[in-house]
Amino acid sequence: MTSLKVSIAGVTLKNPVITASGCCGFGQEYDKFFPMERLGGISMKGMTLLERQGNPPCRIAETPAGMLNSVGLQNPGVEAFLEKELPPLLGRDVVKIANVAGSTIEDYCGIAERLDSSAVDMLEVNISCPNVKAGGAAFGTSCETAGKVVSQMRRYTTKPMMVKLSPNVTDIVSIAKAVEDAGADAISLINTLLGMRIDINTRRPILHNNVGGLSGPAVFPVAVRMVWQVANAVKVPVVGMGGISKWQDAIEMMMAGARAIQIGAALFSDPFTPVKVLEGMEDWMERNGVKDINEIVGTVQPW
Amino acid sequence: MAYLQGSCPIVKKRQLTPTIFDFTLSCPQMAQQAQPGQFLHVKVDGFSLRRPISICRIGKEESTLRMVFEVRGEGTAALSQLREGDQVDLIGPLGNGFPLLSPDKKVVVVGGGIGVPPMLETAARYGSNATAIIGFRNQGAVILEDEFRALGCDTRLATDDGSAGFHGFVTQLLDQRLQEGKPDLICACGPAGMLKGVVKLAQEAQVPCKISLEERMGCGVGACLVCACKTVKDGREIFSHVCKDGPVFDGNEVVLE
Numbered sequence: 344m345t346s347l348k349v350s351i352a353g354v355t356l357k358n359p360v361i362t363a364s365g366c367c368g369f370g371q372e373y374d375k376f377f378p379m380e381r382l383g384g385i386s387m388k389g390m391t392l393l394e395r396q397g398n399p400p401c402r403i404a405e406t407p408a409g410m411l412n413s414v415g416l417q418n419p420g421v422e423a424f425l426e427k428e429l430p431p432l433l434g435r436d437v438v439k440i441a442n443v444a445g446s447t448i449e450d451y452c453g454i455a456e457r458l459d460s461s462a463v464d465m466l467e468v469n470i471s472c473p474n475v476k477a478g479g480a481a482f483g484t485s486c487e488t489a490g491k492v493v494s495q496m497r498r499y500t501t502k503p504m505m506v507k508l509s510p511n512v513t514d515i516v517s518i519a520k521a522v523e524d525a526g527a528d529a530i531s532l533i534n535t536l537l538g539m540r541i542d543i544n545t546r547r548p549i550l551h552n553n554v555g556g557l558s559g560p561a562v563f564p565v566a567v568r569m570v571w572q573v574a575n576a577v578k579v580p581v582v583g584m585g586g587i588s589k590w591q592d593a594i595e596m597m598m599a600g601a602r603a604i605q606i607g608a609a610l611f612s613d614p615f616t617p618v619k620v621l622e623g624m625e626d627w628m629e630r631n632g633v634k635d636i637n638e639i640v641g642t643v644q645p646w
Numbered sequence: 647m648a649y650l651q652g653s654c655p656i657v658k659k660r661q662l663t664p665t666i667f668d669f670t671l672s673c674p675q676m677a678q679q680a681q682p683g684q685f686l687h688v689k690v691d692g693f694s695l696r697r698p699i700s701i702c703r704i705g706k707e708e709s710t711l712r713m714v715f716e717v718r719g720e721g722t723a724a725l726s727q728l729r730e731g732d733q734v735d736l737i738g739p740l741g742n743g744f745p746l747l748s749p750d751k752k753v754v755v756v757g758g759g760i761g762v763p764p765m766l767e768t769a770a771r772y773g774s775n776a777t778a779i780i781g782f783r784n785q786g787a788v789i790l791e792d793e794f795r796a797l798g799c800d801t802r803l804a805t806d807d808g809s810a811g812f813h814g815f816v817t818q819l820l821d822q823r824l825q826e827g828k829p830d831l832i833c834a835c836g837p838a839g840m841l842k843g844v845v846k847l848a849q850e851a852q853v854p855c856k857i858s859l860e861e862r863m864g865c866g867v868g869a870c871l872v873c874a875c876k877t878v879k880d881g882r883e884i885f886s887h888v889c890k891d892g893p894v895f896d897g898n899e900v901v902l903e
Contacts (some may be wrong), residue, residue, distance in 0.1 A: 368869035375649045403872040405695045
């Protein structure tokens with residue numbers, strides 16, 4: 344028997360496959376394709392203290408091997424989350440990760456405090472959303488502010504905190520170290536890469552927000568590189584994401600140093616991607632005599 | 647109800663105009679569940695996003711769904727190259743369709759351009775009790791007119807340039823129809839400007855009106871929130887989502903810009 348069990352910041356996941364924030368709502372939609380218990384975890388839609396309506400459409404553009412989005416953190420706010428979105432997840436055997444975003448440090452702290460007594464298993468601190476004018480990636484692109492968000496939140500929560508990093512920085516390692524020093528229990532990366540498409544007929548950007556976040560297979564090599572760099576520089580567990588669309592990608596990401604992986608944009612093309620990734624990983628483990636998936640984490644042998 | 651995904655063979659392919667194609671797909675389970683106004687989320691090999699395409703006819707006995715789509719870009723161009731026997735990866739039927747009134751009700755369906763196909767199944771339920779008002783740019787762009795007539799619908803055609811049918815817009819024909827008597831429901835799909843005109847006439851005539859919207863989509867199931875459209879709920883403007891809250895909305899709740 345192979346074991347796919349992994350542990351992130353003291354939270355045990357039955358397998359390392361997590362659906363990525365922003366791509367799977369609050370878990371209910373993809374539950375209509377396959378039971379959410381198949382997953383190790385769900386990282387839910389980024390939530391803010393108060394409801395947000397997000398950006399005007401158009402919010403999505405196709406790109407070679409990927410897509411741009413500029414949803415702009417549309418979400419019902421933390422109170423509505425606790426009242427409406429979390430209750431249907433109670434009793435479901437899947438790790439529930441609340442993705443937390445804000446315009447100010449006080450926002451982040453307020454949500455952390457509000458979620459502290461909830462059934463959420465872990466917080467994913469989103470300091471990397473490229474689609475909001477205030478906050479978001481503004482916090483995640485400097486070591487000082489990134490560290491400050493985390494250390495301030497720490498005072499308001501006993502939940503494990505996983506900090507989600509932006510790839511839109513010159514030195515990902517220094518940001519990763521800063522959030523680790525500030526008290527992050529885990530690090531997840533990468534959020535989307537800032538991009539743009541233009542309609543050549545109208546000479547207008549396709550996205551109403553002009554720019555948006557690039558995800559999908561196109562970003563996978565960037566994600567592998569950043570996960571590898573960060574995993575080599577920090578002691579806390581790293582969760583890798585960015586363009587994973589098949590089981591081979593998941594194995595590769597784990598060899599780069601990820602303890603678990605997240606799947607996002609691939610859901611839109613094939614909603615069963617997480618299940619296929621899991622099945623493919625299990626087959627690969629059996630063929631290669633790998634008894635415990637943890638054995639492969641960070642095992643890439645660099646030249 | 648669980649969402650269905652499947653690889654479905656094209657059993658019949660037709661080309662209706664230089665840019666509009668008509669696929670009949672064999673998909674037994676989806677055909678049983680489908681309702682007029684719902685859509686299929688269609689995978690095209692080599693493209694990362696699926697294409698939402700409305701259901702044009704439901705063949706419950708034949709276990710088929712028919713979709714009529716326009717080549718808009720590279721994805722739909724690639725889709726149009728598929729041949730009979732080829733498989734198409736579908737998710738569906740998705741979204742909320744048009745309300746299903748008793749077939750003896752008087753229903754007016756209004757379609758503009760590529761908004762016409764979903765109105766065919768909607769009209770089919772009401773047969774000769776339906777008035778079908780369909781509009782196109784010109785004679786060369788006219789599709790499905792004979793099929794509305796074959797269903798027994800009171801079919802009224804308009805073209806922008808007058809090359810076929812009435813010279814003018816569907817809203818003018820709707821205005822005329824409403825003067826002849828009050829229907830129980832108006833259902834419409836087409837460009838935003840057309841829908842705006844239809845909703846206005848429906849409001850003036852105090853007839854319930856349902857409209858089908860289109861927006862660029864991601865997941866198709868309400869998870870990713872990209873297909874936003876402005877609606878009014880409890881007196882305030884919010885962004886609803888075409889895939890899950892629609893594609894059919896009440897005409898009074900949508901803010902058309």
